């Protein structure tokens with residue numbers, strides 16, 4: 001089967017081709033988790049940019065809001081090379097769906 005999915009903010013389309021519904025489900029789940037963030041969790045605007053920072057050979061995957069400077073950081077699963085959004089804040093809560101603003105240390 002072949003299915004086409006468009007993100008809620010209509011910015012990205014993906015085509016998924018798979019033999020079984022379970023495979024399509026898995027692929028769509030993975031895609032949605034990373035690419036279907038409709039808007040910023042802080043200001044609700046949809047001016048989002050995917051960024052990758054490389055620090056000392058390690059890549060950091062982030063979604064940035066160009067309106068307010070908020071960001072959502074993605075973690076990397078140990079196997080499979082897949083990403084997941086880090087929804088948990090440093091204080092243990094899940095407020096703002098994991099979006100935060102970086103505050104310089106005083």
Ligand SMILES: [Zn+2]
Nearest residue numbers: 040043065068
């Ligand atoms: Zn924002």
